[in-house]
Amino acid sequence: MNHDLAFIKPGLSLYLDAEPMTVRSVGEGRVLMRSGTFLTPRTLTLERFNELHVLGRLVIPVEREAMAAAERARLISIAFAAFTPRQQSRARKLYEYVRAYDALPSGSRSRDALQAIMVVADRQDDRAPPGERSVRRWHAIWLKHGRSLPALIPLIERRGGRRSQLHPIAQSLMMAAIHEFLVVGNAPIVAAYRALNAAIERHNEQQAEQIPEVNRMTVYRTYWTLSRFTRVAMEKGRQAARRTFATVTRGMRPTRLNEIWEVDHTLLDIILYDERLNLLLGRPWITAIIDGYTRIVMGFYIGFEPPSYLSVMLALRHALSPKDYVRDLYPGIHFSYNTGGRCERFRTDRGREFTGESLLDALRLLFIDHDPCPAEQPWYKGRIERWFSTVKTRFVQTLPGNTVRARDRAHDPSKYACIGYKSFIGFFHQWLIDDYHQSLHAGLNMSPAMAWNLALAREGGMPPRPAPTAGELECLTGIAIECTPQRYGIKWKHLTWQTPRFAAIRSAQPKGTKIKVKVDPLDLVTVRFFDPLTETWQVAKSTDPDYTRDLTLYQHRLIVELARREARDQEAITVKELLYSRQKMVAEVTALNAKRIKDSKTMLRYCNPASDGMAGLIVDIADKMESLPGWLSDGDRPAAAAEPARSDPKTWETRAPMIAVDPSRSAL
Known part of the structure; x- marks a missing residue:
């Protein structure tokens, strides 16, 4: 139940965590309460006030008449056609009596009301006509709500003892036990029942007001009558409950091609x-x-x-x-x-x-x-x-x-x-x-x-907003970094690129000026940089082309990590050490190819950089070995595995290792 500030008035009595409280003042979206035991006041926002009430920690002993009036006001705002046929028929029946009573002169209603009621009862064939007091009460409700027909909808579901008969303190203790044992502790419901009665016994020992024990079935019914929103709020928090039961909205719908x-x-x-x-x-x-x-x-x-x-x-x-x-x-x-x-x-x-x-x-x-x-x-x-x-x-x-x-x-x-x-x-x-x-x-x-x-x-046969060329695309979609040109060029992750344009930039720009650089993670031989003098993208070449040829950024990271483990100074890694580390890494990969042993995801990614991004094809280990420079001597180079015969030349076959399997399997 969500409350507003008009309902929460000064002097309202309530229970917060089984502690009797009294509302002292209400204003600016806040509620000031004072406890009968402690003199320090307690201030809650309206949102927190409603949250504690939903969780059962805050109990308000609302009068039955006030709840009925609020329910009646809610029904007035609902369209008459939204009610069930039985409710509509009952309201029309009451309306006939109310209209006949309203047509009587105000001075003679008490004398002539019974005769008017009997006339309406004969017309509607009502064998159990209402009394004059009932019609007078319906007439007062009808006038109070502006002569609205939905005001005569009978509140049949409100009849009887619908209000909880538990003591407010016992009800607050029961909600706390349910939250602690059924949600936080993930314990059976009987544990909440035992904890509740233990809390009631402690309360009776410390307070003069005695509270009777709660029946086990009362605890069961209370839990299962909680709404799903309340259960999720008790289990995962109110924010998670809002996400669970929130209305799914649709994002902006496109209206044209490539929008x-x-x-x-x-x-x-x-x-x-x-x-x-x-x-x-x-x-x-x-x-x-x-x-x-x-x-x-x-x-x-x-x-x-x-x-x-x-x-x-x-x-x-x-x-x-x-x-x-x-x-x-x-x-x-x-x-x-x-x-x-x-x-x-x-x-x-x-x-x-x-x-x-x-x-x-x-x-x-x-x-x-x-x-x-x-x-x-x-x-x-x-x-x-x-x-x-x-x-x-x-x-x-x-x-x-x-x-x-x-x-x-x-x-x-x-x-x-x-x-x-x-x-x-x-x-x-x-x-x-x-x-x-x-x-x-x-x-x-x-x-x-x-x-x-x-x-x-x-669109006239051509896609709107044409795409850039292949060269421009490689430049624009590269990894964006910023570097300061030096005499030796630009350096990033132990890689160096050089071009004569860097000298012109250093001479024309202030010292320490950084330029934007685009690095293609699949091709480290060249990089693109934005020349602030000509306002165009230019190309810088690697100063170590033998190392960066056919090298991806992920392979370079593995090689640098291996070189750092073997180098004494982790910062001063030379190109010679990188070449040695790459030589060692390639030897290990080739050994895996020859031994057919299990491999990790890291080694698979090293062998499979997926350099052909357009078709998404993989690179073969043997082809990779053939494209490498002669860093390995013929005696040190492991023997490559023999290539099996291909059954179908049109079959797109795979070329990267991971986990050894049974060779007796059949091909697709």
């Missing part, structure tokens, strides 16, 4: 298998971007990289780039994947990868507004959440090796895993383009592809 893009990650319920190395890869992550207006998937990234800016960057690059690679890599796909353009709003949740400076800077440079969802409201971007459910039910669960039945101990999904990473990427392209984009969408009453084509025709 709102929604992005999110999810872990797919399938275990992928490496046919070449005879190893399990584990469950991949997918980062997808969907257009809110047409429900078409603008871009995605599938890999073993956990949710980070790298996965968001690759998905964003895929969404902004043309999909010409589909015809070349997957000739079996019938329909085209002709999405493109640039969105106006980029809707995300509040994860660290979405609130970092790198993504925000990339969106600013792309002239895209960042639209983060409100906290703990995933329905704000419900389209991408619903699409993930579609992927799992209509695509992943139809493939061997899915983990949907993983809870069943008799089912081991690793025994059925026979799909490689590249095969899975190909199957996903085929399902996405030929199945999902062409299927009827219930929210659109057409397929996403048809909705895209119709919206594209309204």
Whole structure:
């Protein structure tokens, strides 16, 4: 029950935590109360006052007549048609008696009321007509509420002893026991009953006023008659209860093509298998971007990289780039994947990868507004959440090796895993383009592809807000850092890049001026920096190209960590030490390839940087070894494993190790 300040008046008696209190003053949204035992007053806000009353800690002995009047006032505000037919019929019946009584002259109502009542009773065939006092009472209620027909609705549910017969102190102690033992302590309900009677015994020993013991069934009925909101508020807090029972609202609905893009990650319920190395890869992550207006998937990234800016960057690059690679890599796909353009709003949740400076800077440079969802409201971007459910039910669960039945101990999904990473990427392209984009969408009453084509025709055949070129995209979506140009160039994470433009910037700008730099985590050979003199983006090359060639940022971090463990001075790491650490890391990875032993996620990510972000393809260990410079001598280089014969040249096969499996499994 929510109270207002008009109801809480000075002199009102109540019980707070079984302590008798009296309201002294009310005003400015606060209630000042004074206890009969302690002289120090107690001040509560109106919100806290209502919260304590809902939790049962504050008990108000309200008079029955006041509650009936409040209920009557509530009924007046309700439309007459909203009541049940029985209530409407009863109100019309009373209205006939009230109208006949009201038509009598005021001076002769007491004398002629009985005759008027009998006339109405004969007309309505009422065998039990009311008395003159009852009609007079109905007439007074009818006049008090402005001659309103709903005022005659009988309060049948209010009849009888509906008010609790418990002592207010016993009721407060019972609510406290229920909260402590059933919610906080997670104990059975009988424990609350025993604790309540123990508290009553202590009260009777200390106070002159004796309280009788409470029956066990009374405790049971009190708990089960509590509203669900009150139970959740007692268990998890009032804020959690408000979130649980709050009304779900819909975010801004898009009205045109590429107005709102929604992005999110999810872990797919399938275990992928490496046919070449005879190893399990584990469950991949997918980062997808969907257009809110047409429900078409603008871009995605599938890999073993956990949710980070790298996965968001690759998905964003895929969404902004043309999909010409589909015809070349997957000739079996019938329909085209002709999405493109640039969105106006980029809707995300509040994860660290979405609130970092790198993504925000990339969106600013792309002239895209960042639209983060409100906290703990995933329905704000419900389209991408619903699409993930579609992927799992209509695509992943139809493939061997899915983990949907993983809870069943008799089912081991690793025994059925026979799909490689590249095969899975190909199957996903085929399902996405030929199945999902062409299927009827219930929210659109057409397929996403048809909705895209119709919206594209309204835009003149070209997507609004054209996307940047591939070179500009790599620059704009890189990791944003700020560096001060020095004589040796710019340095970041033990890597150095140099260009003659740094000398011009140092000579023209004040000392210590920092410039904005964009680092591509998949290509460390070059970086892009913003030249404040020409106001253009320029390129700086690595001073150690032999080390940074075919090197990703994640690989570099592992190499630096290994070099720090072996170097005496953790800050002064030379390029020679980095080359040695990379040589050692590559040797360990190649040894894993030869021994077929179990591997960790870290080693998998080292071998699988997913450098081809557009198609989302993996890089083979053997191909990686062949592309490395000759840092290893022929005698030190481990022998590469023999490549098995490929059964189908059109099959997209996987190439990265993780967990050793039984070689007797069958291929897809």
